Amino acid sequence: xxxxxxxxxxxxxxxxxxxxxxxxxxxxxxxxxxxxxxxxxxxxxxxxxxxxxxxxxxxxxxxxxxxxxxxxxxxxxxxxxxxxxxxxxxxxxxxxxxxxxxxxxxxxxxxxxxxxxxxxxxxxxxxxxxxxxxxxxxxxxxxxxxxxxxxxxxxxxxxxxxxxxxxxxxxxxxxxxxxxxxxxxxxxxxxxxxxxxxxxxxxxxxxxxxxxxxxxxxxxxxxxxxxxxxxxxxxxxxxxxxxxxxxxxxxxxxxxxxxxxxxxxxxxxxxxxxxxxxxxxxxxxxxxxxxxxxxxxxx
Amino acid sequence: xxxxxxxxxxxxxxxxxxxxxxxxxxxxxxxxxxxxxxxxxxxxxxxxxxxxxxxxxxxxxxxxxxxxxxxxxxxxxxxxxxxxxxxxxxxxxxxxxxxxxxxxxxxxxxxxxxxxxxxxxxxxxxxxxxxxxxxxxxxxxxxxxxxxxxxxxxxxxxxxxxxxxxxxxxxxxxxxxxxxxxxxxxxxxxxxxxxxxxxxxxxxxxxxxxxxxxxxxxxxxxxxxxxxxxxxxxxxxxxxxxxxxxxxxxxxxxxxxxxxxxxxxxxxxxxxxxxxxxxx
Numbered sequence: 001x002x003x004x005x006x007x008x009x010x011x012x013x014x015x016x017x018x019x020x021x022x023x024x025x026x027x028x029x030x031x032x033x034x035x036x037x038x039x040x041x042x043x044x045x046x047x048x049x050x051x052x053x054x055x056x057x058x059x060x061x062x063x064x065x066x067x068x069x070x071x072x073x074x075x076x077x078x079x080x081x082x083x084x085x086x087x088x089x090x091x092x093x094x095x096x097x098x099x100x101x102x103x104x105x106x107x108x109x110x111x112x113x114x115x116x117x118x119x120x121x122x123x124x125x126x127x128x129x130x131x132x133x134x135x136x137x138x139x140x141x142x143x144x145x146x147x148x149x150x151x152x153x154x155x156x157x158x159x160x161x162x163x164x165x166x167x168x169x170x171x172x173x174x175x176x177x178x179x180x181x182x183x184x185x186x187x188x189x190x191x192x193x194x195x196x197x198x199x200x201x202x203x204x205x206x207x208x209x210x211x212x213x214x215x216x217x218x219x220x221x222x223x224x225x226x227x228x229x230x231x232x233x234x235x236x237x238x239x240x241x242x243x244x245x246x247x248x249x250x251x252x253x254x255x256x257x258x259x260x261x262x263x264x265x266x267x268x269x270x271x272x273x274x275x276x277x278x279x280x281x282x283x284x285x286x287x288x289x290x291x292x293x294x295x296x297x298x299x
Numbered sequence: 300x301x302x303x304x305x306x307x308x309x310x311x312x313x314x315x316x317x318x319x320x321x322x323x324x325x326x327x328x329x330x331x332x333x334x335x336x337x338x339x340x341x342x343x344x345x346x347x348x349x350x351x352x353x354x355x356x357x358x359x360x361x362x363x364x365x366x367x368x369x370x371x372x373x374x375x376x377x378x379x380x381x382x383x384x385x386x387x388x389x390x391x392x393x394x395x396x397x398x399x400x401x402x403x404x405x406x407x408x409x410x411x412x413x414x415x416x417x418x419x420x421x422x423x424x425x426x427x428x429x430x431x432x433x434x435x436x437x438x439x440x441x442x443x444x445x446x447x448x449x450x451x452x453x454x455x456x457x458x459x460x461x462x463x464x465x466x467x468x469x470x471x472x473x474x475x476x477x478x479x480x481x482x483x484x485x486x487x488x489x490x491x492x493x494x495x496x497x498x499x500x501x502x503x504x505x506x507x508x509x510x511x512x513x514x515x516x517x518x519x520x521x522x523x524x525x526x527x528x529x530x531x532x533x534x535x536x537x538x539x540x541x542x543x544x545x546x547x548x549x550x551x552x553x554x555x556x557x558x559x560x561x562x563x564x565x566x567x568x569x570x571x572x573x574x575x576x577x578x579x
Contacts, residue, residue: 103378180415184480187373188428188487189405198427203418 036277039270043067046264054271060234060250062265069272071236075151075244079226082155082240083162083219088212090159091166095208098167099174100196111168118164126228129157134229141241149231149243158225162215169214173207174200206291213287217280223248247272317556318348318538323387324491324521325370325407330384332365332374339365341549343384345540347491352513352522354536354558356529358573361542362550363525367493370523371407372400388491405432408489412496414476416468416483421460424468424479425450429486446486453519454482455512474505481512485520492516494524498531510535529574533562541570 044051048065057068094114098107133153138146146152177200185195201208231243232253245253251269259266325347332340340362347353355363368374369382372393385392393403416424425447426434440446447464451457456478460471468479477497484492494513498506513522513535526532532539539562540555554561554570565571 178415180411180413181417183373183376183409183411184415184417184483186376187371187404187409187411188431188483189401190428190431191401194431199417 033277036270036273039267040274042262043264043267043271046267049264058236062268065264067268067271069247069275071234072245072247072250072272073275074236074238075226075230075234076220076246076248078151078238078240078244079155079158079230079246080216080219082152083158084212084216086156086159087162087166087215087219091163091211091215092170092208094163094167095170095174096196096201098171100192100200114164114167117160120161122161122222122224123228125157125161126154126225129153129225129229133157137241146241147231147243149229150241151226151230151244151246152240154226154228154230154246155219155240157229158219158222161222161225162218165218166211166215169211170204170208173204173211176207177203206293209290210287213283213290217283220279220283221248221276223252227252247276318346318351322349323347324349324351325523326387327366327370328385328387330366330369330382330386332362332369332382333380334377335379338547338549340369341545341547341551343542343550343552345552345555347521347523348538349521350517350519351537352517352524352535353538353540354532355523355525355540355542356527356532356573357542357550357553358544359527360548360550361544363542364495366542366550367495367523367525368409370491370493371404371409373404373409375400405487406489407491407493408484408487410477410480410484410492410494410497413500414473414480416471416476416479418467418469420465421451421468421471421479422447422464425482425486428483432487450482450486451479453485453516454478455508455515456482472505474501474508477501477505477509478512481509481516485516489520491521491523494522496525496527499527506531529562533558541565541567541573543569543573 043049044054049067054067054069056070057066058070059066059068060071094110098110102110130148130153133156134146134148134150137150137153181199181203182195185199186192190199226246226249230246230249232249233243233245234250235242235244237244251272254265254269323346327343327345327347330340330343330345331338343366345366355367357363365374370386374380374382382394384394386394388403388407391398393400417427419427426443429443429446429450434443434446440449448457448461451460456475459475460466460479463470468476471479477500481492481497498509501509510531513524516522517537524532524536536558538556539558541553541561542550543553545551554565554567556566561570562574565574
C-alpha cells in the first residue's frame with residue numbers, strides 16, 4: 001500500500017476558486033463603501049457644509065445651500081412605520097397560522113401564493129400604491145386630507161411587499177421550535193392557542209425579531225414604490241397624508257435629472273447614500289446580535 | 300430459569316394478580332389505535348390501579364408509547380392517527396364526543412422521554428402550567444411562590460435549585476431537567492402521571508433518583524411508565540404489562556399482572572423469552 005501524499009490538482013483548483021469567490025464579495029463591498037465614502041467626503045469637505053447641520057437641519061434645498069437631511073429621514077421613517085403596521089401583525093399572524101394550525105396541504109398552497117407577492121416588480125407596486133391604495137385612503141379620510149402623493153400609501157404598499165419576507169422568515173423560526181416543547185405545553189393542558197402564543201412564539205422570538213429587522217432594512221432601502229407614490233420634493237412633515245420624499249426617493253429623482261458631475265448637489269446624494277448604508281448596516285448588526293444572543297439561551 | 304438481575308420476591312401476592320375494579324385509575328377496553336391504515340395497537344384491554352406504578356414493557360415498536368400517549372389524548376396530535384375502543388377515566392370515556400382533550404390532559408399529566416423544560420426560568424417552568432389551570436390559593440398554599448416550592452420539593456429538586464429559581468430551566472443537568480418536568484406536571488395537580496421512558500436519556504445516578512421519586516409520588520398519584528429497561532420495571536413498578544408485536548406488526552398485550560408474578564412466573568412463553576433476554 002502506498003501512503004505517499006498524492007497530488008490532486010482538482011482539489012487545489014476548486015479550493016482556490018471558492019477562496020476567490022469569497023474574497024471577491026468582500027472586495028465588492030469594500031469597493032462600494034469606498035466609492036460612496038469618497039464622494040460623501042467631498043461633500044462634507046465643501047465650504048458651507050457641516051456634518052452637524054447635515055444631521056440636524058430640517059431643510060433640504062441644495063439650490064440654496066441648505067443641506068439638512070432630516071426631512072428625508074423622517075419620511076423614510078414614516079413610510080417604514082406604515083410598512084411595519086401592515087407587515088408585522090399580518091406577517092406574524094400568517095406565520096403562526098402556517099406553522100401551528102395549517103395542514104401540510106394548506107401550507108403547500110398558501111406559501112407559493114405568498115411567494116408570488118415577492119416576485120412582483122416594485123414598479124408595479126408603486127403604481128398599485130398610486131392608483132389603488134391612495135384612492136382608498138382618500139375615500140376613507142377625505143380627498144382634502146389625503147394628498148395624491150403621500151407617504152402613508154407608499155408605506156402600506158411596502159408592507160405588502162415585505163409580507164412574504166417576514167412571513168417566511170418567521171415561519172421558519174416557529175417551525176424550528178422543537179416538537180417536544182409543544183408536547184410539553186399540550187401535556188400540561190394548554191390549548192393550541194396558548195401553546196402557540198405562550199410557548200412557541202417566545203421560543204422563536206430571536207428569529208422573528210431578525211425577520212422584522214431584515215424587513216425594516218428592506219423597506220428603508222426600497223426605492224421605486226416611494227419614488228412613484230410618496231411624492232417628489234423633500235418636506236419636513238410628520239403628516240403621513242402629505243407627500244414627502246424619502247432618502248431613496250430623493251436620490252433616484254435627482255440622479256435621474258441633469259446633474260453635473262462633481263457639483264455639490266451630486267456629492268450630496270452620496271452623503272445621503274452613506275447615511276442609508278449606516279442605517280441598514282446598524283439594523284443588520286442588531287439583528288445578528290439578537291439572533292446569536294437568543295440562540296445561546298435557546299440551547 | 301436464571302434471571303439476569305436481583306430483585307425482591309413478594310410471595311404473598313401471587314394469587315390476586317389483577318387490580319380490582321373498585322380501585323381503578325383508568326381502564327382501556329378493546330383499544331385499537333391506527334396510524335392511517337396501520338394498526339399500531341390491537342385489542343388492548345387494561346385496568347390500571349390507583350396509587351400504583353404500572354409499567355408497560357416490550358420490544359421497540361410494540362406500541363407501548365402509542366398506548367401511553369392515548370391515555371391523555373396526546374396521540375391524536377399525530378396526523379393520521381385514530382382510535383377505536385374506550386378509555387374510561389372516572390367512569391367516563393375520555394374519547395367521547397363531549398369530552399374536551401384539554402381538560403383530560405389537565406387531569407392526566409405527562410413526562411416525556413427527553414427532558415423538555417421550557418426555555419423559561421425554573422420558577423416559570425413550574426408556575427406556567429399552574430397559572431394556565433387557574434391556580435387559586437388553595438390546599439394550604441396561599442400563593443404561587445409556596446406552591447412552586449412545594450412542587451419542587453415533591454420532585455426532590457428544591458434543595459438543588461432554591462437559590463437559582465430565576466435561572467433558565469435549560470441550565471440544569473439532564474436529570475435535574477427531568478425532575479423539573481415532573482415538578483411542572485405535579486403543579487397542575489393531575490391524578491395520573493404518564494411517564495414515557497422518563498429515564499432513558501439519563502445517566503444511572505439520575506435514573507436512580509427518578510426511580511426513587513416515582514416510589515414517593517405513587518403515594519399521591521397513579522403512575523404509568525413506559526420503559527425499555529426491564530430492571531427498571533422490576534425495581535419501580537407494582538404491575539407490569541408486557542406488549543409485543545404480532546405477525547401484522549401490531550402491538551398486542553401479552554400478559555398483565557403483578558410485577559413479581561410477571562418476572563418470576565410468566566404465564567406466556569413470549570414474556571419469559573423477553574424478560575430472560577432471549578429476544579427484544
